[in-house]
Amino acid sequence: MHVPVGFMRAAAVLIPMAMVGCQTESAPGAGAAATVSDSAGTRIVENAGSGDEPIGTLEPVWRHGFAPGDHEFQTVFFGALRGDGSAVVGDLGSQQVVAVDPRGEGHTVLARRGQGPSDVAGLRAVVGAGGDRVWVEDDRNAKLLLYVGDSLATLVSTREIPEVSFGLMAEGVDQEGRLLMTTATFPSDFTEPWFMGSMVRFDPGTGLADTMGAFPLAARYDGGPWSPYSVRSVISAAGDGFVHGRTGQPEIIWQSGQGDVPRIARWNQEPTFPTDSLWTRFQTALREDLRRVNPQMGGELLQTFVNDQIAQYTVDPAAPLPLFGSLRGTSDGGVWIAEYTPGSSWPTRYRVLAPDGVWVGTIEFPGPFLLLSVRGDLVLGVETDELDVQGVAVYRHGFGG
Numbered sequence: 001m002h003v004p005v006g007f008m009r010a011a012a013v014l015i016p017m018a019m020v021g022c023q024t025e026s027a028p029g030a031g032a033a034a035t036v037s038d039s040a041g042t043r044i045v046e047n048a049g050s051g052d053e054p055i056g057t058l059e060p061v062w063r064h065g066f067a068p069g070d071h072e073f074q075t076v077f078f079g080a081l082r083g084d085g086s087a088v089v090g091d092l093g094s095q096q097v098v099a100v101d102p103r104g105e106g107h108t109v110l111a112r113r114g115q116g117p118s119d120v121a122g123l124r125a126v127v128g129a130g131g132d133r134v135w136v137e138d139d140r141n142a143k144l145l146l147y148v149g150d151s152l153a154t155l156v157s158t159r160e161i162p163e164v165s166f167g168l169m170a171e172g173v174d175q176e177g178r179l180l181m182t183t184a185t186f187p188s189d190f191t192e193p194w195f196m197g198s199m200v201r202f203d204p205g206t207g208l209a210d211t212m213g214a215f216p217l218a219a220r221y222d223g224g225p226w227s228p229y230s231v232r233s234v235i236s237a238a239g240d241g242f243v244h245g246r247t248g249q250p251e252i253i254w255q256s257g258q259g260d261v262p263r264i265a266r267w268n269q270e271p272t273f274p275t276d277s278l279w280t281r282f283q284t285a286l287r288e289d290l291r292r293v294n295p296q297m298g299g300e301l302l303q304t305f306v307n308d309q310i311a312q313y314t315v316d317p318a319a320p321l322p323l324f325g326s327l328r329g330t331s332d333g334g335v336w337i338a339e340y341t342p343g344s345s346w347p348t349r350y351r352v353l354a355p356d357g358v359w360v361g362t363i364e365f366p367g368p369f370l371l372l373s374v375r376g377d378l379v380l381g382v383e384t385d386e387l388d389v390q391g392v393a394v395y396r397h398g399f400g401g
Contacts (some may be wrong), residue, residue, distance in 0.1 A: 004184060004185050004243075007340070008028060008045045011045060013369045014198045015320075019129070025095070025176075033047075033048045033049075033054075034046060034047045034048060034358045034359070035048070038212045041260070041396075042090050042260075042262065042263060042264060043262060043263035043264070043356075043357065044263070044264050044266070045263060045264065045265045045266065045356070045357035045358060046266050046267075047265065047266065047267040047268070047357075047358065048267075048268070048357050049267065049268065049359060050250075050267050050268055050351075051267060051337075051351035051352070051353070051360075051361060051362060052351070052360040052361075052362050053359070053361040053362060054361060054362055054363070054364070054396075055090045055352070055361030055362060055363055055399045056363060056396070056397050056398035056399035057361055057397070057398040058363065058364075058365065058395045058396070058397060059396040059397075059398070060104075060393065060394075060395055060396060061102055061104070061378065061394040061396050062100075062102075062104025062394050063104055063133075063383070063391055063392070063393040063394075064100045064104040064105075064107065064391055064392055064393075065097050065388060065389065065390060065391020065392055066385055066391045069147070070391065071098050071100070071107045072106065073089070073091050073093070073094075073390045073391055074091055074092075074093025074094045074390070075091065075092045075093030075094075075390070076089055076090070076091050076092070076093075076370075076372075076382045076390060076392060077090065077092045077123075078090035078092070078123060078124075078125055078126035078372065079126055079372035079373055079381075079382075079392060079396070080126050080127055080128035080134050080372070080373045080375075080380070081128060081130055081284070081373045081374075081375035081380045082128065082131070082133075082377055083130070083375075084102045084130045084132065084133045085102040085378060085394065086099065086100060086101050086102045086132075086396065087099070087100045087138065087373070087380050087392065088100075088110065088134040088136070088147060089124075089126065089372075089392050090123045090126040090136065092123055093283050094113065095112070095113035095120055095121060095122075095123060095368075096109055096111065096112050096113065097109070097110040097111040097120060097123070097126070097136055097145075097147075097393060098110065098139075099147075099150050100392065104393075104394065108148060109399060110136075110147060110152070111136065111145065111152075115141060116157075116316070118145075118152055119141070120136065120138040120140075120141065120145075121138060121140040121141050122138055122139045122140025122141065123136070123137070124137045124139045124169050124170070124184070125137040125169055125171070127170050127171065127172050127173055127179070127237070128173065128373065128375065129146070129173040129177065130173070130177075132148060132149045133146060133147070133148050133153075134146070134147045134383050135147075135170060135173065135179060135204075137169065137170045137230055139165060139166060139169070139184070142157060142158050142159040142165035143155055143156060143157050143158060143159075143165075144156040144158060144170075144179070144204055146204070154204070155353070156207075160207075161207055161209070163209070164202055164209060166184070166185070166197075167183065167185060167376045168181035168182065168183060168184055168200055168202070168209075168221065169181060169182060169183075169184040171235070171236060171237035171242070172236075172237025172238070172255055173237075174240040174241075175204075175240055177203075177204075178201045178202060178203050178204075179202045179203075179204060179240065180199070180200075180201060180237040180241070180253055181199075181200045181201075181202050181210055182197055182199055182200070182235055182242070183197035183198050183217055186217060186218050188221070188265075189399070190218075190220060191220070192207070192220065193219070193220055194216045194217075194218065194219055194220070195216075195217050195218040195219075196214045196215065196216060196217060197214065197215050197216075197217030197218075197233075198211050198213075198214055198233075198362060199211065199213045199214065199215065199235075199241075199242050199255055200212065201257065207319065208365075212241065212242070212255060212256075212257060212258075212259050213233060213242075213259050213342075214244070215233065215242075215253075215255070216233060217233050217245045218233070223249035224314075224326065224395075225311070225312055225313055225314035226312055226313050226314075227313065227314065227315060227316065227319065228279075228282045228313050228341060228342075228343070229274055229278075229315070229319075229321050229322065230314065230322075231246060231247050231248035231322050232246070232247050232322070233245075233246055234245075234246075234247060234325075234326055234327045235327065236326075236327040236328055236329040236333060236335070237329050238254065238326050238330060238334065239329070239330025239331060239332060239333030239355070240256065240257040240333075241254060241255045241256040241257050241333075242254070242255045242329070243255070243327055243329050243333075243335050244327070245327065247322035247323060247324055247325065247340065248320065248322055248323060249323070250266055250267045250268065250269045250355075251264060251265070251266045252264070252265045252327070252335055252337070252353060254333065255356075263355070263356070263357045265335075265353055265357035265358075267359070271320035271323070272320065272321050273317060273318070273319070273320055273321060274315045274316075274317055274319070274321060274342075275317075277317075278342050278343075279315045281342070281343060282313070282342070282343055283310055285330070285343055286306075286309065286313075287306050287310070290302075290305065290306050290309060291306070317373075321340060321342065323340060324337045324338060324339065324340050324351070325337075325338035325341065325345065325347055326338045326340060326345070326371075328350075328371050328372075328373075328374055330355075330372075330374045330375075331375065332353065332355050333339075333355035334353060334354055334355045334360075334374075335338045335352070335353040336350045336351075336352055336353045336371060336374055336379075337350060337352070337353065338350055338371065339351070341368075344368065345370065346368035346369065346370050346382075347362045347368065347369070348364055348365050348366075348367060348368055348369060349362055349363070349365075350362065350363055352369060352399075361397060361399070363397055363399075365381075365395070367383060367384075368383070368384070369382070369383060369393075370382040370383075372392075376394070377396050377397055377398075378394055378396055378397075379394065379395050379396075379397060380392060380394050381393060381395075
């Protein structure tokens with residue numbers, strides 16, 4: 001059995017590099033002070049603070065999905081900004097790819113659910129490729145679709161390259177137009193203590209893929225209850241390479257396209273621990289979710305099912321909560337780090353690391369915001385209104401690119 005990373009990304013161990021032969025300097029930055037040292041060619045940035053200083057302002061640019069005539073989204077997980085401020089959005093619920101114009105007023109459905117050449121059936125990624133170019137990955141139909149503007153320009157079948165079509169998922173595009181991809185699944189019965197994922201560059205023109213490096217992706221599961229607050233591995237494309245980390249460790253690692261580690265950023269952050277109220281909230285939310293998605297059940301059968309599901313979880317009050325959530329890299333190598341919000345993947349606050357690994361600070365959205373794409377001073381994400389209607393929104397931030 002292979003487990004898709006999108007549904008379960010387990011904890012990973014990152015081994016800090018030894019600080020040998022280091023030269024130390026201080027680094028200026030918009031956020032808290034940082035100390036910089038060199039360790040065997042890797043730039044180690046020790047940030048004095050945790051990046052919580054507020055920065056800049058947020059200016060709403062457009063919202064789409066909430067007004068009459070807008071596209072009706074179901075479950076958006078993917079999206080990319082284009083050079084003119086428009087966006088291409090992948091709706092996992094409806095299996096549709098939708099382009100929204102630069103004012104957020106009009107929309108065009110680029111692909112619908114299906115098996116045809118221009119259809120999609122298993123959306124796995126939407127990534128910007130510069131200008132008005134966007135790649136869409138459809139793993140069920142084993143293909144990559146390149147849109148230029150609102151037109152399908154290139155279709156690459158990966159059916160004959162199974163390690164790409166089923167084993168890798170797109171995270172970004174490098175300066176030469178190659179897709180930056182990471183391991184998408186892992187076997188549930190692996191015997192090593194940790195399953196190592198791969199960071200790969202894939203050339204859609206030649207069909208060739210080369211491995212840039214590896215990162216700890218999943219810890220072996222030896223049975224027993226799960227924690228609802230598990231530490232996990234997170235990764236994102238950033239610049240011409242990747243950034244990755246473990247949510248229980250205050251450290252982000254950059255991996256370049258040449259396979260080396262140019263820098264590591266660290267910071268100080270006090271751990272927090274589960275409380276009884278958090279555990280109660282988790283159980284309540286799980287009960288509500290299970291009842292909503294299993295309407296055919298009722299009475300004693302539903303209650304037994306819910307109790308059995310809750311019994312698969314346990315909380316260790318001595319185990320710290322994750323320090324942060326997901327990562328979103330930028331084209332210049334910066335990183336947006338989601339605040340950890342127990343029981344939700346929709347934070348309102350993001351901490352920002354500059355490309356050199358120094359804190360920029362924290363920016364707060366008006367409400368829960370699932371960040372999809374950062375391009376220059378624009379950010380694209382998913383919001384919901386008071387009726388739980390889902391839509392996408394673009395904001396302009398005020399602290400530079």
